[in-house]
Amino acid sequence: MYNIVTLQKKGQSLPDLTLVMLGAGSSTRFNQRVKKQWLRIDETPLWLFATQNLQQLSSFQHIIVTTSPDEHFYAQKFSDTITFVKGGETRQESLANALLHVKTTYVLVSDIARACIDQAMLERILDERAHADCVVPYLNVVDTVIYEEQTINRDQVKLIQTPQLSRTDMLKKALQTGTIYTDDSSAIKAMGGKVVYVLGNPEAKKLTCKEDSATISCLKAPSSNIFVGYGFDVHAYEEGKVMMLGGVEVHPTTGFKAHSDGDVAIHALIDALLGAAGAGDIGELFPDCDARYKNVDSKLLLKEVCTFLAKVGFEIVHCDVCVMAEFPRLSAFKDKMRFCLADIMELSPIHVNVKATTTEKLGFVGREEGVAVSATATLKYYDWTKV
Numbered sequence: 119m120y121n122i123v124t125l126q127k128k129g130q131s132l133p134d135l136t137l138v139m140l141g142a143g144s145s146t147r148f149n150q151r152v153k154k155q156w157l158r159i160d161e162t163p164l165w166l167f168a169t170q171n172l173q174q175l176s177s178f179q180h181i182i183v184t185t186s187p188d189e190h191f192y193a194q195k196f197s198d199t200i201t202f203v204k205g206g207e208t209r210q211e212s213l214a215n216a217l218l219h220v221k222t223t224y225v226l227v228s229d230i231a232r233a234c235i236d237q238a239m240l241e242r243i244l245d246e247r248a249h250a251d252c253v254v255p256y257l258n259v260v261d262t263v264i265y266e267e268q269t270i271n272r273d274q275v276k277l278i279q280t281p282q283l284s285r286t287d288m289l290k291k292a293l294q295t296g297t298i299y300t301d302d303s304s305a306i307k308a309m310g311g312k313v314v315y316v317l318g319n320p321e322a323k324k325l326t327c328k329e330d331s332a333t334i335s336c337l338k339a340p341s342s343n344i345f346v347g348y349g350f351d352v353h354a355y356e357e358g359k360v361m362m363l364g365g366v367e368v369h370p371t372t373g374f375k376a377h378s379d380g381d382v383a384i385h386a387l388i389d390a391l392l393g394a395a396g397a398g399d400i401g402e403l404f405p406d407c408d409a410r411y412k413n414v415d416s417k418l419l420l421k422e423v424c425t426f427l428a429k430v431g432f433e434i435v436h437c438d439v440c441v442m443a444e445f446p447r448l449s450a451f452k453d454k455m456r457f458c459l460a461d462i463m464e465l466s467p468i469h470v471n472v473k474a475t476t477t478e479k480l481g482f483v484g485r486e487e488g489v490a491v492s493a494t495a496t497l498k499y500y501d502w503t504k505v
């Protein structure tokens with residue numbers, strides 16, 4: 119667990135300040151399987167890297183991170199000192215959700231996509247807090263600016279950055295108007311609040327498209343560590359059902375007792391994959407009390423897990439599945455399972471191994487009460503510096 123409260127503070131201590139990190143975007147313009155908030159900077163996801171960076175520059179009474187609803191359960195596993203709030207459809211909706219939890223007089227709101235904020239820039243912002251409803255960093259424009267076919271005076275154009283410091287009461291009020299603004303200062307200004315502009319920093323550039331990542335200097339490559347996960351699952355036989363194992367039909371009339379299709383091999387494999395990512399277990403993603411998963415084809419669950427792992431920054435390296443069954447005999451199906459699983463995981467078939475064994479008539483497998491499967495999976499971080 120990352121213990122962010124123990125990181126050393128270099129900067130000002132502002133006990134009446136909450137930090138809100140906005141990280142619930144859909145990363146559409148980044149246009150990669152991995153979402154930009156989950157790029158690993160060495161071992162740390164970008165959203166946490168950006169949060170820790172600000173936390174080292176100042177003290178905050180409370181830290182809130184907005185996450186996409188699908189990634190909320192996973193983000194929570196990284197820290198027990200951060201409050202995680204599910205984001206909304208727009209940046210503003212995510213901010214409004216976070217503000218419900220803010221109790222301090224001031225709130226500093228930052229895009230997780232602006233990860234390289236420096237001490238001097240943050241101090242310029244914090245130093246102005248008594249003089250404005252919102253303090254906002256900006257950059258001057260150095261290029262000619264044409265707006266609707268007309269060249270306009272570039273000296274009157276500002277490029278707006280984050281973090282922005284607002285009086286919490288003003289920001290809460292400003293967001294109640296029903297208009298969608300692309301930043302906090304625009305909402306406060308529209309309400310007649312006082313906005314003070316301080317110089318930002320080109321280094322605080324927002325990571326928007328893939329190409330930006332090479333130009334943002336504080337972002338370091340992901341670690342080359344390999345992560346191993348282990349999964350185990352058991353299902354009892356049930357007559358009158360098709361038996362699915364490893365995505366393949368292996369028996370027409372004796373299947374498994376289960377909420378889903380009972381593919382015990384895929385379930386063990388999913389647990390191994392989630393284990394390697396530190397993402398809990400299959401029940402956290404697909405609860406067996408959820409009607410959506412009644413009789414569900416487990417191949418679809420595996421696909422969903424693969425999409426999730428890619429989104430949060432992982433690539434699958436290799437999987438090994440060991441099926442323990444007295445019945446049916448599986449040697450004729452092992453290769454079919456391997457190819458089927460490899461196809462779903464978009465792996466070369468050589469990186470999926472399927473083994474079958476009996477348990478020499480011992481235990482519940484030996485008594486032909488059911489089938490047990492164990493699986494391991496290895497993952498590595500997606501190397502966004504090489505693509």
Ligand SMILES: Nc1ccn([C@@H]2O[C@H](COP(=O)(O)OP(=O)(O)OP(=O)(O)O)[C@@H](O)[C@H]2O)c(=O)n1
Binds near residue numbers: 145205207324
């Ligand atoms: N519904 C949203 C949309 C955006 N954000 C956050 O607001 C910041 C600015 O948004 P942007 O960088 O544009 O991120 P995305 O919305 O993810 O990008 P895109 O528009 O390309 O999908 C980001 O840190 C993003 O995660 C958010 O918390 N909730």
Ligand SMILES: C[C@](O)(CO)[C@H](O)COP(=O)(O)O
Binds near residue numbers: 229277302324
């Ligand atoms: C808040 C912001 O980063 C200031 O420049 C920007 O407006 C975010 O806009 P986006 O549409 O969410 O990228």
